[in-house]
Amino acid sequence: MDKGLLAYLIIPLFAAVVIPFAARNRPRLADVLANVTLLAGLANLAWLALRPSMIAGGFADIPGDGFSLLLVAAIYLVALCVTFFSAWFIEEGLPNRQAYYSLILVSVAAMTGVVTTSDFFTLYVFVEVLAVTSFALITTDESAGGIEGALKYFFLTFPASALIIVGLSILMMTLGSLSYENLRIFMSSDIPSGPVTFAAALMLLGFVIKSGVVPFHAWTPDAYQGAYAPVSAHLAGIVTKISGVYAIVKIATLLRFFDGRATAVSEMLMFLGLLSIVVGALAALKQTSFKRMLAFSSISQVGYIVLAAGLGTPLAIMGAVFHLFNHATFKTVLFLNSASLEKAAGTTDMDKLGGMEHPMPWTSWTSVIALLSTAGVPPLSGFWSKLLIILALWESGLRTYAVVALLFSIVTLAYFMIMQRKVFFGRKSAAAESASEVSAPLLAPAVLMSAVIVAVGLLFPYFYTYVRVVAERIIL
Amino acid sequence: MNSFAMEWYLITLIMFTGFYCMLVSRSIVRQLVGLEIVSKAAMLALISAGALANNLIYAQALLITMIVIEVVVVAAGLALLVKNFRLHGAADIWKLDSLKG
Numbered sequence: 001m002d003k004g005l006l007a008y009l010i011i012p013l014f015a016a017v018v019i020p021f022a023a024r025n026r027p028r029l030a031d032v033l034a035n036v037t038l039l040a041g042l043a044n045l046a047w048l049a050l051r052p053s054m055i056a057g058g059f060a061d062i063p064g065d066g067f068s069l070l071l072v073a074a075i076y077l078v079a080l081c082v083t084f085f086s087a088w089f090i091e092e093g094l095p096n097r098q099a100y101y102s103l104i105l106v107s108v109a110a111m112t113g114v115v116t117t118s119d120f121f122t123l124y125v126f127v128e129v130l131a132v133t134s135f136a137l138i139t140t141d142e143s144a145g146g147i148e149g150a151l152k153y154f155f156l157t158f159p160a161s162a163l164i165i166v167g168l169s170i171l172m173m174t175l176g177s178l179s180y181e182n183l184r185i186f187m188s189s190d191i192p193s194g195p196v197t198f199a200a201a202l203m204l205l206g207f208v209i210k211s212g213v214v215p216f217h218a219w220t221p222d223a224y225q226g227a228y229a230p231v232s233a234h235l236a237g238i239v240t241k242i243s244g245v246y247a248i249v250k251i252a253t254l255l256r257f258f259d260g261r262a263t264a265v266s267e268m269l270m271f272l273g274l275l276s277i278v279v280g281a282l283a284a285l286k287q288t289s290f291k292r293m294l295a296f297s298s299i300s301q302v303g304y305i306v307l308a309a310g311l312g313t314p315l316a317i318m319g320a321v322f323h324l325f326n327h328a329t330f331k332t333v334l335f336l337n338s339a340s341l342e343k344a345a346g347t348t349d350m351d352k353l354g355g356m357e358h359p360m361p362w363t364s365w366t367s368v369i370a371l372l373s374t375a376g377v378p379p380l381s382g383f384w385s386k387l388l389i390i391l392a393l394w395e396s397g398l399r400t401y402a403v404v405a406l407l408f409s410i411v412t413l414a415y416f417m418i419m420q421r422k423v424f425f426g427r428k429s430a431a432a433e434s435a436s437e438v439s440a441p442l443l444a445p446a447v448l449m450s451a452v453i454v455a456v457g458l459l460f461p462y463f464y465t466y467v468r469v470v471a472e473r474i475i476l
Numbered sequence: 477m478n479s480f481a482m483e484w485y486l487i488t489l490i491m492f493t494g495f496y497c498m499l500v501s502r503s504i505v506r507q508l509v510g511l512e513i514v515s516k517a518a519m520l521a522l523i524s525a526g527a528l529a530n531n532l533i534y535a536q537a538l539l540i541t542m543i544v545i546e547v548v549v550v551a552a553g554l555a556l557l558v559k560n561f562r563l564h565g566a567a568d569i570w571k572l573d574s575l576k577g
Binding site: 121142 | 515517519531535542
């Protein structure tokens with residue numbers, strides 16, 4: 001456990017315990033407490049990583065491996081956007097306001113635990129805590145869709161946990177301990193790595209299911225579509241990325257794919273990543289529900305991260321880490337905008353919407369920024385991470401993979417353009433006549449995230465320095 | 477490592493029994509039972525690994541934590557099951573098809 005970041009785990013957990021008692025008779029106090037906790041954490045993190053002396057020194061003194069710090073920042077950023085959005089989104093009638101914020105804060109604590117831990121068993125514990133909070137959050141509004149999504153999530157992630165446990169036990173038997181460091185040392189020695197690689201492959205299989213990579217993606221669109229609107233932003237933006245994709249990137253670096261150890265696992269992971277990119281993008285093309293299309297797009301973007309993690313060269317890991325962060329920013333904007341649409345127009349069915357740009361200009365243009373970033377249009381942040389990934393593929397001689405990844409970046413642009421034309425541009429529909437722009441507090445998170453997307457894209461040299469420090473530390 | 481094969485054959489057998497149970501049953505409750513069997517096999521694997529590596533104390537410590545977590549997860553799953561039953565009046569997995577596209 002990285003002790004420097006422990007406070008980011010304990011404080012939200014403490015707030016989660018306090019909220020139900022303090023806000024028992026005053027539901028609005030729950031909003032305030034949750035937002036203040038996350039905002040304070042974020043301000044603290046910004047000071048830790050972005051103070052001038054730190055930037056001038058090339059981020060050489062960041063604590064830990066830097067990867068944890070970056071992801072903790074992403075977790076707090078997304079969670080703050082979601083809680084701020086929820087504070088104005090939740091109708092007065094919803095009975096469980098306190099429970100809702102408590103669960104969000106527990107999931108923040110669990111995610112922080114996942115990214116700061118340094119052994120596999122703790123990782124497993126926090127991933128399970130995260131899964132339980134996700135089931136409860138998905139069913140917040142007790143709709144039929146939410147319960148169905150949560151059940152499918154449950155039935156696919158639980159066997160994944162069993163596979164992770166079997167992987168853990170084989171690892172314990174062959175390695176004698178479960179810490180990351182031991183695995184790293186073992187993999188850099190010359191001892192034949194058969195059983196250890198097998199154990200790691202079992203764990204990877206579990207995490208691949210948990211992150212919704214293609215052959216195991218059945219739960220992802222249902223859970224995202226059925227979930228309560230702000231929760232789907234939380235889930236797609238950060239929860240599944242931390243509970244699945246983070247662990248994949250971590251194990252990929254520990255197995256030292258770039259040394260040519262565990263080649264079979266590396267190739268398998270890259271193939272699954274590519275399959276995800278292709279299937280996710282093609283399925284997104286023909287969706288009619290806005291949220292479901294975003295879910296398939298999420299599968300496709302996770303494919304890029306898994307592809308880069310499977311390649312495992314330092315440049316690819318940089319791309320993966322960077323894309324993980326970018327994915328959190330742009331997917332949060334898109335899902336929050338879909339929630340705004342649901343509130344303003346009462347539906348997210350793309351066939352019933354149209355011409356929403358006229359009543360909702362802010363929602364429309366933040367969506368444009370986010371979708372251009374997802375598709376990798378310069379100078380937005382998504383362009384740089386995809387560039388790094390494709391360059392890494394090309395450099396390693398995997399030309400076919402690089403070309404396919406590039407082509408499906410264009411397909412990404414295609415399905416988002418179809419979405420934008422159907423929902424925001426084009427002829428005014430009946431829904432657009434009666435709809436009006438949502439209030440300013442509901443727009444603020446999307447605008448903030450769009451600003452982050454543009455800022456990270458434009459200030460790429462600084463961010464590149466940071467990500468390079470991260471990649472160097474986690475690989476060496 | 478002779479005892480290795482025997483124990484792990486059994487564990488694999490139990491695990492695939494669980495998966496088979498999940499595969500063939502239509503009722504969500506039966507699927508949950510299948511899941512439980514799978515996760516019990518995984519726990520047996522852990523304790524067996526601890527015994528084989530002469531590290532039983534460590535394995536037991538992990539296992540107790542794991543049991544606690546598993547109880548929480550199963551409780552959450554059962555709550556979902558009950559909610560679903562109240563909504564549909566049935567526990568049939570094939571009726572969960574309102575979300576598609």
